[in-house]
Amino acid sequence: MLDYKEKTVLEIAGCTCDRCRQRTTPDEFEFHEWLSVNFVAGFDSIFGDGNVVSIDLCPRCLQETLGNWLHITHP
Numbered sequence: 001m002l003d004y005k006e007k008t009v010l011e012i013a014g015c016t017c018d019r020c021r022q023r024t025t026p027d028e029f030e031f032h033e034w035l036s037v038n039f040v041a042g043f044d045s046i047f048g049d050g051n052v053v054s055i056d057l058c059p060r061c062l063q064e065t066l067g068n069w070l071h072i073t074h075p
C-alpha cells in the first residue's frame with residue numbers, strides 16, 4: 001500500500017518578454033517557443049561570482065537578437 005503526503009507545486013502561469021514586454025500563457029502556442037535562461041554564474045565569471053543571470057525572450061525578440069546564430073533545421 002502506498003502512502004501519500006500533500007505537496008505544493010508551482011507551475012508557470014505566464015511569462016513576460018524582458019525585451020518587448022509581451023506577455024504569454026502556457027495555453028498559447030507561442031509560449032512553447034519562448035527562450036528562458038536562468039543560471040548562477042560561477043567562480044571568476046564575466047557576470048560576477050555567484051550572480052544570477054536570467055532572461056525571457058519571446059520568439060520575435062529571440063529572432064531579432066540572436067537570429068544570426070540560431071540553428072534552425074527542418075525535422
Ligand SMILES: [Zn+2]
Nearest residue numbers: 017020058061
Ligand atoms: Zn519580445
